[in-house]
Amino acid sequence: MHDSVASLKAISPIDGRYQAQTAGLADFFSEYALMRYRVLVEIRWLLALSERPELPEIRPFTADERRVLESWIDRFDEADAARIKAIERTTQHDVKAVEYYLQERLAATSLADVRPFVHFCLTSEDVNNLAHGRALKEGIAREWRPLAQQIVDAVTALAESTKDVAMLAHTHGQPATPTTLGKELAVFVYRWTRQLRQIDQVEYLGKLNGAVGTYSAHVVAYPDAPWIEISRDFVESLGLTFNPLTTQIEPHDYLAELFHAILRFNTIGVDFCRDIWSYVSLEYFRQKPVRGEVGSSTMPHKINPIHFENAEANFGLSNALLEHLATKLPISRLQRDLTDSSTLRNVGVAIGHSVVALRSILRGLPSLEVNREALRRDLDSSWSVLAEAIQTVMRKAGYVDAYDQMKALTRGTEISRDELRAFVERLELPPDDKSRLLSLAPSTYTGHAAALVRFARPQE
Secondary structure, three states: OOHHHHHHOOOOOOOOOOHHHHHHHHHHHOHHHHHHHHHHHHHHHHHHHHOOOOOOOOOOOOHHHHHHHHHHHHOOOHHHHHHHHHHHHHHOOHHHHHHHHHHHHHHOOOOHHHHHHOOOOOOHHHHHHHHHHHHHHHHHHHHHHHHHHHHHHHHHHHHHHOOOOEEEEEEOOEEEEEEEHHHHHHHHHHHHHHHHHHHHHOOOEEOOOOOOOOOHHHHHHOOOOOHHHHHHHHHHHOOOEEOOOOOOOOOOHHHHHHHHHHHHHHHHHHHHHHHHHHHHHOOOEEEOOOOOOOOOOOOOOOOOOHHHHHHHHHHHHHHHHHHHHHHHOOOOOOOOOOHHHHHHOOHHHHHHHHHHHHHHHHHHHHHEEEOHHHHHHHHHOOHHHHHHHHHHHHHHOOOOOHHHHHHHHHOOOOOOHHHHHHHHHHOOOOHHHHHHHHOOOOOOOOOOHHHHHHHHOOOO
């Protein structure tokens, strides 16, 4: 079946409607990818054992033999995956199928004699935790993280270009002290950047210590070998952080740390999408029409903020899965149960929905156009927001009832520029303070908003 047709019959939208947007994740989070990473772990472990003089029965490999083994990792393809899957139909065990697949291949080479040392002193979870850890670390770094950075960079650029564009703020949905559009966008940049910093600092842990984490079989086979050192060196050679103390499984606490951080990044994304949606509704942003696009099946005039609505929905789906992954994976009965195995197969779906959301924002941002006319309109019709400034200066001058006076004048009523100026004229204030209030307008009552945008980026 043609790929485009096959995707129409996919149950998950990640492999269906959104397949083109998430295709890159397949190299890290698909069943095919898990097989490839398991093969990598098994082969690299065999290579590592061959280098240890404490294990004389595992002979050193020639340079050609090492190149052959490395080529099985580099050239792993769908035919190899299909063979493993065929073996699994007999074994009913996915990791054992990888072991038998490698023994098959070794039998046809000069390495046939080392077949007993494939999967030597390993439990399936030794292979799986290292495969998942390596796949997740590379998948986040190569697929999710660059998209997240593109969002931050794009919103930073928009914030910097609009840092002086005055905008009426809204608290509780009501007109409030003016700000600038750029400052409000910069808030999201600052929030996202903090989460990315935490994501970048997550340690991806790995273990290789046998059936219940005690190296028991290792010690019986080679009692004098420095197994903890061997294990540490191997885990670190895969780019992971060695976890010395585990049950049969690596406890997955680092996965919870990572998923909660991505969840927070997504949640900030939801907040961003809702604010952009609101700014479009207020007409502070126009959306540029795209030739050929349709906004409504019956209302020809519509240009809907669909990209931000799509992003909000997919961030939410991602978070629902990430929350479950983060709270379930660190829990395992006694030394091991199998619930984490099925759960881990959904990591790609969780990351996939976040990727779809990020791409939706990236598609939506270029369609936004600042509507300065609408921004001015709302500012010019909201003189009452200066009540805060006036009562503050009145307090400075000693008016005990400053707040109550301004409340009586402005609360629940519309007040004009002239009415506000007349009130200020009657006040007994220092000349400079009075002059500053009389020259104030909603569009200029933005404090340090423009200057604050510089804090969006970490200082070099």
